[in-house]
Amino acid sequence: MNRRVFLKSGAMAMLSLGFAPSFLGRAAAAVGARRKLLIAIFQRGAVDGLNMIVPHGEPDYYRLRPTIAIPRPGGEPMGSAIDLDGFFGLHPSMAALKPLWDNHSLAIVHACGSPDNTRSHFDAQDYMESATPGLKATRDGWLNRYLQVSSEERNPLRGVALARTMPRSLEGRASALAIGSVDEFGVRGASAAFEGEYENASDPLMRAAGNDAFAAMRTLHQAAAMPYRPAAGADYPPTAFGKALAEIARLAKADVGLEVAFTELGNWDHHVNEGSVTGQIATRLGEFSRGLAALATDLDDRMADTVIVTMSEFGRAAAENGNRGTDHGHGNAMMVIGGNVRGGVHGRWPGLGEGHRFEGRDLAVTTDFRDVFTDIVARHMGVSRDGLSRIFPNYAASSSPGVIRA
Amino acid sequence: MKQRVFSGFSVALVIALISAVELTADVTESQIPNPESRIPDEATITHVLNRLTFGPRPGDVEKVRAIGLAAWIDQQLHPERIDDAAITGLLPALEPPPASADPQELRRFARQQIQSLAGEKILRATYSERQLQEVLVDFWFNHFNVYAGKGRTAEYLAQYEREAIRPHVFDRFRDLLEADAKSPAMLFYLDNWLSADPNAAERSAAVVRQQRTIRRPGPRRRFGFPPPPKRAQANAQNGKKRTRGLNENYGRELLELHTLGVEGGYTQKDVIEVARAFTGWTIDRGGTFRFVAAVHDTGEKIVLGHKIKAGGGIEDGETALDILAAHPATAHHIAYQLAQRLVADEPPAALVDRAAARFRTTNGDLREVVRTIVTSPEFQAETVRDAKFKTPFTLVVSTMRTTGATVSDTRALVQTLQQMGQPLYMCQPPTGYHNTADAWISAGGLVSRMNFATRLASGNMPGVTLPGNPPNDLALRLGSPEFQRF
Numbered sequence: 001m002n003r004r005v006f007l008k009s010g011a012m013a014m015l016s017l018g019f020a021p022s023f024l025g026r027a028a029a030a031v032g033a034r035r036k037l038l039i040a041i042f043q044r045g046a047v048d049g050l051n052m053i054v055p056h057g058e059p060d061y062y063r064l065r066p067t068i069a070i071p072r073p074g075g076e077p078m079g080s081a082i083d084l085d086g087f088f089g090l091h092p093s094m095a096a097l098k099p100l101w102d103n104h105s106l107a108i109v110h111a112c113g114s115p116d117n118t119r120s121h122f123d124a125q126d127y128m129e130s131a132t133p134g135l136k137a138t139r140d141g142w143l144n145r146y147l148q149v150s151s152e153e154r155n156p157l158r159g160v161a162l163a164r165t166m167p168r169s170l171e172g173r174a175s176a177l178a179i180g181s182v183d184e185f186g187v188r189g190a191s192a193a194f195e196g197e198y199e200n201a202s203d204p205l206m207r208a209a210g211n212d213a214f215a216a217m218r219t220l221h222q223a224a225a226m227p228y229r230p231a232a233g234a235d236y237p238p239t240a241f242g243k244a245l246a247e248i249a250r251l252a253k254a255d256v257g258l259e260v261a262f263t264e265l266g267n268w269d270h271h272v273n274e275g276s277v278t279g280q281i282a283t284r285l286g287e288f289s290r291g292l293a294a295l296a297t298d299l300d301d302r303m304a305d306t307v308i309v310t311m312s313e314f315g316r317a318a319a320e321n322g323n324r325g326t327d328h329g330h331g332n333a334m335m336v337i338g339g340n341v342r343g344g345v346h347g348r349w350p351g352l353g354e355g356h357r358f359e360g361r362d363l364a365v366t367t368d369f370r371d372v373f374t375d376i377v378a379r380h381m382g383v384s385r386d387g388l389s390r391i392f393p394n395y396a397a398s399s400s401p402g403v404i405r406a
Numbered sequence: 407m408k409q410r411v412f413s414g415f416s417v418a419l420v421i422a423l424i425s426a427v428e429l430t431a432d433v434t435e436s437q438i439p440n441p442e443s444r445i446p447d448e449a450t451i452t453h454v455l456n457r458l459t460f461g462p463r464p465g466d467v468e469k470v471r472a473i474g475l476a477a478w479i480d481q482q483l484h485p486e487r488i489d490d491a492a493i494t495g496l497l498p499a500l501e502p503p504p505a506s507a508d509p510q511e512l513r514r515f516a517r518q519q520i521q522s523l524a525g526e527k528i529l530r531a532t533y534s535e536r537q538l539q540e541v542l543v544d545f546w547f548n549h550f551n552v553y554a555g556k557g558r559t560a561e562y563l564a565q566y567e568r569e570a571i572r573p574h575v576f577d578r579f580r581d582l583l584e585a586d587a588k589s590p591a592m593l594f595y596l597d598n599w600l601s602a603d604p605n606a607a608e609r610s611a612a613v614v615r616q617q618r619t620i621r622r623p624g625p626r627r628r629f630g631f632p633p634p635p636k637r638a639q640a641n642a643q644n645g646k647k648r649t650r651g652l653n654e655n656y657g658r659e660l661l662e663l664h665t666l667g668v669e670g671g672y673t674q675k676d677v678i679e680v681a682r683a684f685t686g687w688t689i690d691r692g693g694t695f696r697f698v699a700a701v702h703d704t705g706e707k708i709v710l711g712h713k714i715k716a717g718g719g720i721e722d723g724e725t726a727l728d729i730l731a732a733h734p735a736t737a738h739h740i741a742y743q744l745a746q747r748l749v750a751d752e753p754p755a756a757l758v759d760r761a762a763a764r765f766r767t768t769n770g771d772l773r774e775v776v777r778t779i780v781t782s783p784e785f786q787a788e789t790v791r792d793a794k795f796k797t798p799f800t801l802v803v804s805t806m807r808t809t810g811a812t813v814s815d816t817r818a819l820v821q822t823l824q825q826m827g828q829p830l831y832m833c834q835p836p837t838g839y840h841n842t843a844d845a846w847i848s849a850g851g852l853v854s855r856m857n858f859a860t861r862l863a864s865g866n867m868p869g870v871t872l873p874g875n876p877p878n879d880l881a882l883r884l885g886s887p888e889f890q891r892f
Contacts, residue, residue, distance in 0.1 A: 044496060120655075122556055122599070122834040136835065137668060156849045166825035177850045180825070189860035193882050198852070201887035205847045206795075210887070212849035272509050340843070 034305045036381050037252055040143060040169060040293070041313035042129075043288070045268035046121060048326050049333035050363060051281055052094070053108050053345075055083035057087035060352035062320040068276045068326070068329035079277035084108075088345050092277050093286035096293035104341055104343030105296075105303070107336040107403040109372050111350050113314055117358075121269070124313035129168035131370055131392055140172025140216065142261045142391055146377055147174035149387040150259070156212040157219060161249055161262040162244035170262055175212050182224050182247050183295035186217050195206045237247075237287045241265045245291045249298040252306070258268035259381075263352075270392065272323040296337060304339035307380045307404070309372065315363050334372055336403045337386050346401045371397040379404035403405040412627060437600045441552040446475045449495035453791045456892040457748050458482055458780060459537035461804025479780060482538035483576065491535045498816075499521045503561045503693075523563055523820075523828035524823070525816030531803040531885055532813060542575040542776070543567065544799070545747050549836035550586045550664060552595035554831040562693060563831060566591035578729040579740060579770035583664065587687070587840050588695040589877035592656070595834065599688040601653035601681060603703035652850045657681030657834045665730040672710060677706040680730075683714060683722040737765035741775060748779050750790045751842040795843035798826035801855060804892065805862060805884055806870070815869025822867075850891075859885030 001279040054070040055061050062069050070091055073119070074082035081089030082098055088110065090097060100106040116126050116133035131142035140148075147159045147170075157178030161167050166178040179185040187194055191214075198210025228250040236242035244263040251258045264265075265288055268281075275281050292310070296303055314331030350356050350364040358364040376399040377383045383391065446454075451470050455462040458479065461775065461888050470478045477600055481487060500522055504511045534540050547567060554560040570589040574582035586592050593599040603609075647759075657680040662671045664868060686702030697720040706716040712729045730736055741761035745753035757779065763776040765771075796804065805811070813819065822831055829848075833839050840846070860865050863881035872880075883889060 051650060123655075124551055126835055128696065136837070140845070142658070165824070165829070178827070179850060183848075186855060187856045187860070189856075190882055194856050194885055197882065197886045203887060203891070205843060206852070206887045209847045209849050209852050213853045217853070329561060345544070 029089065034302070035257065035259055037264075037302070037306040038259070038376060038381060039144075039248055039306060039308040040148075041308065041401060042125070042167070042169070042262070042264040043268050043310060044121075044125065044264050044266040045312075046124075046314050046316055046328060047268040047284075048270060048274060048281060049110070049274070049312070049331070050090040050315065051274070051283060052072060053110055053333040053335075054081040054089045054091060055087065055110070055349065055352070056081045056083070056089045057205060057353050058349075060318075060346070062205065064352060067321045067324050069333045070276055076277070087349075090283065091285050091288075093282040094289040096289045097337075099336055101292065101343060105337055105339055105341050106343055107341045108345045108399050109336070109347045109365055109367050109403060110332055110345055111331040111347050111365060112332045112334050112367040112369055112372060112401075113331045115205075115365065117243075117330065119314060119330075121313055121328075126168060128311060128313055128369060131373060133370075134393075135207065138393075141167065141169035142373060143169040143262060144172030144174050144176060144393040146260060147176060147366050148172065149383060149390050150381065154207050155257045156214065156216045157251070157256040157258055159260040159262075160248075160258060160294075163262065167262055170260070175209075176260075177216060179247075181243065182220055182228075182250060185220060187213075191217075191328065195236065196269050197296040214380075219256050220254075224250055229295070230298045231300055234294045235290065236294040237290045238290075239287055241287060242294070243293050244356055245295045246298065252299060252302055259341065265313050270316075271325040271327060274320070275326045290381060291334075292337060303337075306338060307338040307341065309337075309376055310335040311369065317356055317361050318363055319361065329342050329362035330358040333367040334369065336372065336376065337403075338380070342353055342402055342405050342406050346403055366399050368395075368397070370395055371401050372403060375400050375402070375404050378406045415593070421501045427636070435637075441790035446471070449791070450786065451475060453786070454479065454780075456792075457785075457794075458541060459807075460531045460541065461807045461892065463807045474612055476781075480779075482536070483777055485536035485539040488535050490535050493530060496529050496533055497526050498529075499523065500564055505736050512558075516554065519563060520554045520831050521817065521820060523567070524820045526832055528803060528806075528819050529813060531799070532806045532811075538776075539575060541747075542772075543572050545546055545744070545841075546571050546575055546582065548833075548841070549743065550592060550837035551832045551833055551836055552591045553836075555770075555834070556595055560831075562589065562591035562594060563873060565589070572599070575646065576776075578775040579736070579765070582725050583731055584724065587660070587684070587723065590689045590693055590695060591696065592684045593687060593689050596651045596659055598656035598681075598684055599729040600662075601656070601685050601687075602651065603682070603685050603699035603880070604651040606685075606703070609700070647768050652678070652681055652685065654678060654681045656684060661728065663836055666733060666735040667742075668732070670739060676707075676710055680716075680726050683707050683709065683726040686720070687723055689850035725769075731770055733765065734762070737762040737770070740772075741765055741779075744775060744781050747841050749785055750793050751795075751844075754784045754787075755885060769875055792888070794892050795837060795846055796865070796890055796892055797841060797846055798823050798828040798851075798855075799830065800892065801826075802892065804857070805859070805889075807834075807874070809862070809884075810873050810882070812864075812871045812873070813869060814871065818868045818870065822854075822858055826858070855890060856881075856885035859889075861881075 050061065050167065051068065051070055056070070072078040073081050073089050079092040083089045084101055088108070093124040097106060114127055115126055115135045118127070122295060126136065129141045130138040132138040143159060154175055156175040156177045159170050159174065159179040161170050161176070161393040164180050166176070167335045169180070170176045177185070181263060195210070195214045198207060198214070201207045201210060227247060227261060229235060229250065230246055236246050241263070248261040251261065267284060272279050281322060292308060295308065299306055303320060311334050312332055315329045316326035321327050350366050352361065352363065356364060370392050373386060374392060378388055444571040450466055451467045452462060454468055454475060457471065466802065473481070501515065501518055504515050518857055531540050531544070552566065554558050556564050566589050570585040654677050660678045661670065661677060662668050666672055682703040682705070686698045688698055699719050702719060704717055707714040707722065709729050710725050710733065714725050738758065742753060742758050745758050745761060749757065760782070761775050761778045765775045768774045782792070802823060807814060820830065828839055862870060863876055863884060865872065874877060
């Protein structure tokens with residue numbers, strides 16, 4: 001696959017529509033091949049995809065959610081869905097993402113999810129992160145398997161989670177880091193003495209891990225020594241999530257070899273008083289979208305080589321419950337953002353009518369989440385067919401959701 | 407590799423601690439040291455302390471030598487003979503579950519409960535004299551892992567560890583297994599409390615109709631399923647009746663993790679049959695185990711070739727536990743896991759076989775299985791000394807013990823364990839945390855270990871006080887590759 005050709009044609013296509021984002025032009029002109037970057041963002045707790053990407057053209061949506069539905073675009077004084085394509089709309093607190101939609105770098109896959117019907121957060125997260133639904137014995141995560149497959153290079157900065165503990169997605173044999181922040185990652189005190197201890201460790205595993213640690217520290221110390229200043233206009237929310245995204249941008253710009261980054265945002269489990277255009281979900285989606293938009297702005301021309309993908313373990317029930325919230329459901333929406341992304345809403349909409357719902361209650365899944373992962377890993381990251389079978393064992397995507405230009 | 411012992415600077419405090427705890431071991435015949443055994447050297451005693459405790463404190467080697475190694479091991483195998491009264495005064499008081507069903511209040515309670523219990527776990531591991539018991543409580547909790555972040559599990563957590571796990575770690579495996587199977591924490595965590603015969607709704611309606619016509623005198627008997635949780639009620643309010651069905655979650659993990667092991671030779675059919683046997687094992691309104699006959703699948707089940715006759719009730723599940731506990735694959739699986747924790751990541755096959763045989767001949771007596779392992783020549787082999795890599799929990803606690811630290815507030819340590827990737831009681835998958843080196847050796851992990859050592863040695867760990875003047879190279883020693891092993 002020739003990246004530059006696609007990039008160029010993508011840029012040309014957009015130019016002709018008059019929507020060319022500034023970063024595409026510059027990327028096409030950039031010299032030398034940059035590493036492809038995949039940024040995975042997990043919405044832990046099961047975001048309500050139906051109030052995030054609103055099917056405002058679906059009458060059943062309003063029938064099932066008398067108090068929490070997001071009103072059809074226009075008119076409502078309290079706010080309403082931001083129309084995307086006449087049928088779907090963004091939650092009004094997600095306005096920050098509208099420019100990305102307008103320049104065709106935001107793809108949405110609706111009715112997307114797992115073939116496994118579990119409604120357990122922890123099982124479903126486990127299945128999504130291992131990318132082996134129904135199989136608990138898988139020990140590594142799909143992002144780590146990508147690192148294993150794509151290169152032999154031993155650089156822990158190829159895969160970095162901005163998270164307290166190594167997320168399941170990045171667990172595995174390939175070296176990767178989980179860090180709270182770039183500045184936190186370093187040995188305070190007798191660093192050189194510690195390094196000597198680990199260089200001489202008799203245990204090869206500890207010696208290797210020690211080498212990784214000190215190599216990564218040195219790289220980070222050199223490349224990210226200065227306090228980080230995001231690009232002009234990158235308005236990260238002043239939260240842990242916002243900081244994590246800024247750190248990802250910082251690592252990407254420091255050219256430390258980052259290929260896969262991961263972070264997460266929790267608290268989506270709105271069983272009670274979910275809210276509608278305002279309230280709990282609105283606040284959460286506001287932070288979420290503002291963060292994503294800031295990240296795209298901050299990465300600027302690097303967005304041409306970057307794909308951001310968002311995911312959540314399952315969706316929520318189509319109908320609101322007796323507490324003005326939503327219970328655990330099935331199908332959900334994923335977002336894919338990047339210069340090489342084919343903007344639009346993808347996937348087949350199954351409808352919310354009674355006969356079309358999964359087990360009579362939830363949005364059905366018409367696109368396996370692994371099809372989206374596969375699209376990104378194959379078409380964006382350039383993994384071969386053989387590599388794909390190792391990243392997604394016993395699974396072959398039946399069709400491409402087409403979120404990446406090819 | 408020699409285990410480094412930090413004895414020079416903290417003796418005073420540790421002696422004070424030890425003397426506060428009276429050892430009251432009865433010397434029985436079996437404890438009289440074998441006259442043939444040589445006096446064990448310091449390295450041997452240190453190795454035994456490393457594996458049967460959360461790490462030696464200053465003075466522990468001498469103490470064991472005074473008692474005699476064999477007698478000390480025997481004492482640890484009988485925790486009831488060790489006075490541990492001093493520990494109770496150190497433990498935090500637990501908040502009772504909230505009366506209100508307000509979800510925010512429940513979440514706050516769950517967070518508080520996990521914090522308190524994590525603190526209790528650290529304090530017990532650090533200060534209890536019944537060290538082997540605490541090592542095994544940690545082992546068995548992890549074997550029967552529940553995740554405190556799932557739903558109401560945190561509410562049942564204290565009871566789970568105190569009543570289902572701790573009293574049974576030297577008991578028969580069958581008793582531990584049943585205590586676990588009937589614990590609200592496990593019933594909730596692996597969803598068995600929701601598991602029902604799909605045909606039960608119809609049947610129970612018929613029973614209710616029958617009851618109405620008979621109109622028995624006396625107290626009204628209740629039929630039907632226990633009160634559904636709020637979520638299920640909410641679903642019912644949507645106007646869609648959700649009939650409950652079979653949930654295989656517990657049945658599968660019972661076979662795969664708790665008893666036979668993933669290669670124990672069971673089939674998907676066995677998973678379903680076992681799950682059917684446990685239908686009706688649920689949790690009542692008061693948060694205790696209850697068997698609800700109305701949703702039990704009374705049909706015949708075939709579990710691993712054994713027939714469980716139709717028409718049974720609660721005994722179907724109990725019979726399934728009998729079958730599983732007596733299965734040779736279970737003996738092997740449990741022996742392997744214990745040997746992996748106590749001896750080496752890849753334990754010697756001959757030792758595992760002997761421990762499994764002991765499991766079978768003693769009807770699953772866990773004290774005897776552990777005894778077989780820790781008194782074996784393989785346990786003492788040079789090749790397995792310092793061969794284990796400490797989990798973050800073992801590292802943190804062994805650091806407290808070796809330095810003779812006083813822990814007055816556990817919160818910073820609880821947080822450290824989160825940062826190191828082993829948040830206590832917060833392991834999501836039913837597998838529990840791995841205790842093998844490959845799962846824990848990582849670049850990020852080592853950096854946090856070095857920083858923990860530096861922070862502690864420089865007196866910057868809130869709630870933790872080191873006695874005396876720590877040596878200059880304390881951080882380096884605690885963060886060294888050698889101290890990560892045991």
